Amino acid sequence: MGKKILIVDDEIEQIEYASTVLEASGYTPVIAMDGKEGMKKVKAEKPDLILMDIMMPERGGIGMYQDLKHDEETKNIPVIIVTGIARGGHFDDLIVRQGQDTPPPEGYIEKPMNADAMLKMVSNLLS
Amino acid sequence: MSKLLLIDDEEPVRKIVGLYLRSHGYEVFTAADGPKGIELFQREGPSIVLTDIKMPGMDGIEVLKKIKQTSPETEVIVITGHGDMDLAIQSLQFDASDFITKPVGNEALSIALKRAEERVDTRRLLKEYTDNLEVMVKEATEELSKAHDFQKNLIQSSIDGIIASDKDGTIVVFNRGTEDLLGYTADEVVGKVPIDTVYLPGVGEKINETLIAEAYGGKNRLVNYENVLISKNGEEIPVRISGATLFENGEKTGVVCFFQDLREIKRLQRELIQIERLSAIGQAVAGMAHYTKNILNGLQGGVYIVNTSLKKDKPDLLRKGWGMVENNVSRISDLVMNMLIYSKEREPDYVSCSPNDIAQEVYDLMYETLKARSAKLDYLMKEKGMHPDIKLSKDFDPSIDECYLDPTGAHRCLLNLVTNAIDACTQEPDEDKDFRVIIRTRKEDDGISFDVVDNGVGMSKEVQEKLFERFFSTKGPKGTGLGLLVTRKIVDEHGGTISFESEPGQGTTFTMHFPCRKDSSDTIASPV
Known part of the structure; x- marks a missing residue:
């Protein structure tokens, strides 16, 4: 069994893409479609890495990120934020961290997601 | 004594x-x-x-x-x-x-x-009594002269132009505001030229006619009539004109007109329109870019997986990758279709068709989409029923006859509304709901109606107000805001109406009403 990666996204197309790419490279993808479900899966599945979309309805992605990074049990799991906003990391970083209380995510990847770049980032963070 | x-x-x-x-x-x-x-x-x-x-x-x-x-x-x-x-x-x-x-x-x-x-x-x-009378006359004269000075000052210092003319049309008052506006001095015109000098030919008569008539502010009044004045050097100056007929002892003695300089307002209006246009284009382009990026993301994913399958000789991956490519090709063709309709490239083509058949097509298409979505979810989640299914049902009125519609347009409208309804269900945080979307057709006295009913997330007042604004979307990069615009455009082209009722947390019902036409020569009134 490869390392477990939690994909959190509200779009099936995006989940399908990421999970297929990761599965084909030997990882075990786990899926959640919103922040609430994502947090449940983090506790139940204890993933090695989280790949998440931040732009989900109801502030789901941001809330989940805050919870993750303030929870002793989960704060060391590396997080890659998938961003659709082509404004560079800085803007998203501020939104995600809501000020400076929350540490920044371990990586950002922009849509359209380059599969090789994503795989490389994942493998770097897991080594 | x-x-x-x-x-x-x-x-x-x-x-x-x-x-x-x-x-x-x-x-x-x-x-x-x-x-x-x-x-x-x-x-x-x-x-x-x-x-x-x-x-x-x-x-x-x-x-x-x-x-x-x-x-x-x-x-x-x-x-x-x-x-x-x-x-x-x-x-x-x-x-x-x-x-x-x-x-x-x-x-x-x-x-x-x-x-x-x-x-x-x-x-x-x-x-x-005589002495008193003298005092009173003196006082009254002083009052009168004060009032006269005050009125004179008022007229003179008004920023707006004020011109009064006597009953023959000769200028008798020409205030400083008018001097600034038109470049004449009062001495050049007062008692010397007719008021028509500052109007385009016919405008003076028009103003007099309007003053006589009841329209534009009532009899003997003229309110906010827009026209131009001719300055001394021949420039046409846009102004807003208000006026009144002057009477003395019930007899018409002249006309007074007030002129508000509209040059600055007109310039700002032009600028504003330009800015709005640019910002709308910018907004539209940004929306399209985000949405296309999402599709591109899926397409790239599909291509990557197809390539991996070919490289590593894994045929099961090929099917999956190809499915992703197909899916995203259909999304992009949907987008392009909506863009084309919105940009007026496509002329509506009215033919006799059955509204129920159109609804059935959309039903079939969306039914398959939902089935595929459910299967895909089950596969991805590796367990069944993690996410509630959305039940699509139909309620068609069998008494509906054929009528003249643009079938492609009507199909597009219904498809957009059903897509929105499904999205509204996936956005609802309460996952214990039994989500359902109903496509309904109804025969009415003057045509037919399509209803699309969902019990999804519903819309707040703010969202409802902005609903038909250009490129407004609640779906972030996952929407373009084009769907409802296109739908409305098509409905308008048919001379129909679109309306909705929505309650946050309860769901939304959209209703499109199309008037029924008996033949294609029964031309459709073009929307204004």
Whole structure:
């Protein structure tokens, strides 16, 4: 069994893409479609890495990120934020961290997601 | 106490009459002859003089003339001897108030005095009244001149242009605001040129006609009429004109017009339109870019997986990757279709068709999409039922006949609404709901209606207000805001209506009403 990666996204197309790419490279993808479900899966599945979309309805992605990074049990799991906003990391970083209380995510990847770049980032963070 | 002067050369008369008069409350001065009488008169200024006519030296007529000369308001009563009628008449000609005959009877004296007193009073009242009147006239004149100055200042210092013309149309008031606006000085135009000089040909008549008519602010008024004025150097200046007919004693005496310079407003309006246009384009391009990026993301993923399958010889991956490619190709073709319709590249093509067939097509298409979505979810989640299915159902009215519609357009509208309805269900945080979307058709007196009902997330008041704004979307980069715009455009082209009811947390119902046409020549009114 490869390392477990939690994909959190509200779009099936995006989940399908990421999970297929990761599965084909030997990882075990786990899926959640919103922040609430994502947090449940983090506790139940204890993933090695989280790949998440931040732009989900109801502030789901941001809330989940805050919870993750303030929870002793989960704060060391590396997080890659998938961003659709082509404004560079800085803007998203501020939104995600809501000020400076929350540490920044371990990586950002922009849509359209380059599969090789994503795989490389994942493998770097897991080594 | 009134002063009274009694002149008589006969001492007994002075005594008796003097006693009588004093007893009646007069302060009596007596003189034995004319010159003494005049002297006393000048010193004491009595209001009534009683004088004998026949006296040595200066007679009563002379005394009367002298007194009347210096003090015409003094009441002079002459005392004549019996039978001196000529003298009595003469004295009346010289403005004596009255005459009494000797021997002086108390009754006659009393009546004459009473009359004289009345005249004195009347004269005093009249004088007071006249004096008052003078003060009042003075005050009123001052008020009037103040008001006039104030109005003049008001007119002069108004930033708006004010021109008044008399009943022949000649300019009579031309304020500073108008001088600045048009470049004429008041001296050049006031009393010299007709008001038509500052209008384009025909505009002056039009304004007069409008003033006469009830329209534009009522009879004899003109409110906010936009036109241009011609400046001294021939420039056309856009202005907003208000005006009124002037009346004096019910008769038309002229017209006053107020002109607001619209140059700056017009310039700002043009700028604003330009900015709005640019910002709408920017917004649209940004929306499209995000949405296309999402699709591209899926396409790249599909391509990557197909490549991996070929490289690593894994045929099961090939099917998956190809499915992703297909799926995203269909998304992009949906987008392009919507863009084309919105950009007017596509002309609606009205043919006789069955609305129920159109609804059935959309139902079938979306049913398959939902089935595929559910299967995909189950596969991805590696367990069944993690995410609730969305149940799509139909409720078609069998009595609906064929009618003239643009089937591709109607199909597109319904597809957009059902897609939105499904998205509204996936966005609802309450996952225990039994999500359902209903496509309904209804025959109505004047056409047919399509309803799309969902029990998804619903819309807040703010969202409802912005719903038909250009490129508004609640789906972030996952939407373009184009769907509803296109839907509305198509509905408008059919001369139909689109409406909705929505409650946050309860769901939304969209209704499209299309009027039913019997043949294609029954042309559709183009939307304004």
